[in-house]
Amino acid sequence: MSGALNGVVVLDLSRILAGPWSTQNLADLGADVIKVERPGKGDDTRAWGPPFVNTAEGEPRDAAYYFCANRGKRSITLDFTQPEGKKVLLELVAKADILVENYKFGGLKKYGLDYNSLAKVNPRLIYCSITGFGHTGPYAERPGYDALIQAMGGLMSITGEPDTVPGGGPQKVGVAVVDILTGLYATSAILAALYARTQTGQGQHIDVALLDVQVASLANQASNYLLSGKVPGRLGSAHPSIVPYQPFQCADGYVMLAIGNDTQFKAFCETAGYGGLAEDERFSTNAQRVANRDQLVPLLQERMLLKTIDQWCQLAIENGFPCGPINTIDRVFEDPHVQARNMRVEVPSETYGSLNLVASPMKFSGTPIEYTTPPPTLGQHTEQVLGELGIDAQTIESLKKAGAV
The missing domain is CATH 3.30.1540.10 (formyl-coa transferase, domain 3)
Incomplete structure (x- = not known):
């Protein structure tokens, strides 16, 4: 692999959208992202369809949702709740630069996979935790999903038509924008920590919360309130500070x-x-x-x-x-400027023949993004990654029989 982050190894213990969005950014930048998934099930979004994507033989496989956030990665299946699986994960941790996880607060500590435990295995590890509400505060143990955070974080109160017009009422945004913004903030934080490590030689823990990101992303609406004391309301698609x-x-x-x-x-x-x-x-x-x-x-x-x-x-x-x-979304991809900017890419795949995916918006003159690795099938690279750890074929087979991989 090549790219700005060539040689950086990322363990992706996240699923759904915010974490995978961040690790896909890192993969686009050239990092070797190893997606660690549950045997037999994998990332939740593999089942979030229809629509599902058909294999080259016409068999429906993973949901289209999964494909939006997992290109450029390698997938292994690993049950780290088993001693054998945990041992493999710790070997991966020892060689990794970055770990990204989005388990509930405290969810990994009971397995000895929290930051404090893994920092003893690899002091240079950058460990990014993505949760709904963060690792401190009264809501820390609550689960958090995008739509819930859009509501609690104020976004829905300023999205939609006013109550006084037909169809008025709070609305969520048409995509999981809090998850996406959280993934972007997480990427920025990880890259900053990676640079800091070049100065200190030490990794660190990064705590990114969906609610924090939503509050920060209220942007001018938050400033309008904090500096004027006036609570913003819904204006439909109009702007509170610019007309027309x-x-x-x-x-x-x-x-x-x-x-x-x-x-x-x-x-x-x-x-x-x-x-x-x-x-x-x-x-x-x-x-x-x-x-x-x-x-x-x-x-x-x-x-x-x-x-x-x-x-x-x-x-x-x-x-x-x-x-x-x-524009409707079909017209977006028919737009000549969008086409000129190469925002749709065709990625070759042994399983699917080829895939039409959305490209990254990041354009580099010296380390361009390469679209050669499609989103992996579940466990596609398990044997390859374990072999790189020096685990022989017989041991891998034993791990499979035990359900550890």
């Missing part, structure tokens, strides 16, 4: 108008035949537009209905204001 910045209905559908400054607003008004609107004292600055959004938005909506999606998008390009279609 929301979907508008056109003659044949909807576009997203995202006006970021007064110059763009003037260009839009002139294009819409509403040039005087940009000079109106009620709307001449963004602050005034926010204060008077209820008067402005209906005026703009009248003009938006006069043209089609394609007409508005072309006018936006010609006149310098941000406006775009609200």
Whole structure:
């Protein structure tokens, strides 16, 4: 393998999304990621379908969900609750640089696989724990899932239409955004710890919690509250601090108008035949537009209905204001810019023939990401990885019969 993290070994004891998202990032960067899974079952998301992905012979195998977060890894099956399985895991720990796990708080301590125990085996180990609520605080022992955290962390309170309009009420985001953000924060923390180790020679424990990440990711909405004392509410797809910045209905559908400054607003008004609107004292600055959004938005909506999606998008390009279609996912991958950025990749697979997967958004000039290793089948690399530890074929067979691998 090649890449920025070539030579770095990662033990991935995580499953579902937040942990695997982080370790997939590390795999994309060139690390050797060994995914440790339960014999006979594996990562929960292997069963989270339909849809399921068919093998080259047409047999349905793992769920499509699993494929979003596990490319570039090697899979081994290992039951570390058995003494034989734990012994193998400790041998892997001794050679690893990073371990990522998302067991419940204290879940690994009873097996002697917590950070304090493993740091004695490998003092250079960077051990990243991902949980719902972290390793401290009154909620530490509670299980946490993305939708629950979106609710508890405030995201659902600012997502969705207001209660006063039809269909109003709190909404979760259409993807498990807290899991994804947690995976990204975990990756950043791991890379920082990896650099710190070059200075100190020592590993460390990283405690990343979904709730912490959600609170941190409230971004401007949190700042608005903390600095003003005003609790943000739901505005649908409108923006609390920028106007106009929301979907508008056109003659044949909807576009997203995202006006970021007064110059763009003037260009839009002139294009819409509403040039005087940009000079109106009620709307001449963004602050005034926010204060008077209820008067402005209906005026703009009248003009938006006069043209089609394609007409508005072309006018936006010609006149310098941000406006775009609200694409369905099939149209996203048909978009010529998305195609030019190579955001869909075809990865060869012995089991599946080939797989169409989403590419990483990270583009490197010197250590480019290589898409040569598809998400592994369950236990695909068990014998290979154990052989690298010096475990002979006879011993591997004994481990299999004992159910340890």
